[in-house]
Amino acid sequence: MKRVITIAGWLILLVATGVGLAAVLIRTIQGLGVTNLNYIVPWGLWVAFYIYFIGLSAGSFLLSTMIYVFNFKKLEPIGRLALFSALIALIAGLNFVLLDLGHMERFWTVFVNRNMWSVLEIEIHFYVLYIIVLLTELWLLMRRDLIRCAEGSDWKAKLCGLLTFGSSDLSEQSAARDLRIVRILGVLGIPIALGVHGGTGAIFAVVKARPMWYGPLFPIIFIISALVSGAALLTFLLAFF
Known part of the structure; x- marks a missing residue:
């Protein structure tokens, strides 16, 4: 059955x-x-999914800082899961943004045609920094596992060997160094993660044509909802997987 x-x-x-x-x-x-979609309803379901997944990502990352920055040992078993969930949710959210673009093939022009007064432009910079922080933290936390995995001879070992980027140090000193760097990245990542989802709230907060959105509380509401949804995601993953 x-x-x-x-x-x-x-x-x-x-x-x-x-x-x-x-x-x-x-x-x-x-x-x-x-x-x-039209000028009356310019944002559809894709934007709703984008907001949802970005919230999951930011919330999961902020929960990971409870372990690697604030040293909550009881939460340590979910540390890497929180970072991995944050990365996957971020990729999903950005893909929904890609679908919402009129010309998806022109996404790269945002890095060429600059407008530093645009909330969207500022948000994109936060995303780039956020991706770098997530990937670096995950690699540091998985580095020793990747080195051990690379000791075999099958395709998985070869893939792990590539992902080690030449690193081969399995000493406890190197592990302690990795955790110190992760802590520094976590400290730097907190304002970045707040900017990622708080910035998403700011996109809504500046839409004067929508009175229910227009106001300074929207970024704060988005940050709080990110923490709650991130905790819910990790609870679900731990309970069922």
Whole structure:
């Protein structure tokens, strides 16, 4: 019975993936015209998903700082999971932003056509810094595991060997050094993560045409919701996986 449920689950996942890829292909070929968005409703479901996943990412990262910055030992088992969840949620959120662009192939122009007075421009800088912090912290925490994994001869070992970037030190001193660097990155990452989701709230807060959004509390609301949703995500992952 368990095998049947597993197979059924995979089939449902494959069908859903196929439908999703077909929808993305239609969106890519036909543009935003198929979404029925207009000047009255300029933001659709993709933006809602973007906000949701960015909140999950920022919340998960901020919870990881409880371990690596504030030294909450009881939460240590979820440390790497929190950072990995933050990275995956961030990638998912940014992909939804990509889908919402009229011309997805022009995303790179934001790094060329600069406008430092734009909230969106500032937000993009936070995203770049945030990605660097997440990847560096994850690599430092997984470095020794990658070195051990690279000792084999199969394809996994070769992949791990590439991801070590030439590092081979398994000493306790190197592990302690890694944790010190992770702590520094965590301290630097706190204002960056606050800027990531608080900045998302600021995008809404400056929309004067929407009285319910327009105001200084929206960034704070987004940060608090990120902490709650990040905690909920990690609770779910620990409970079911």
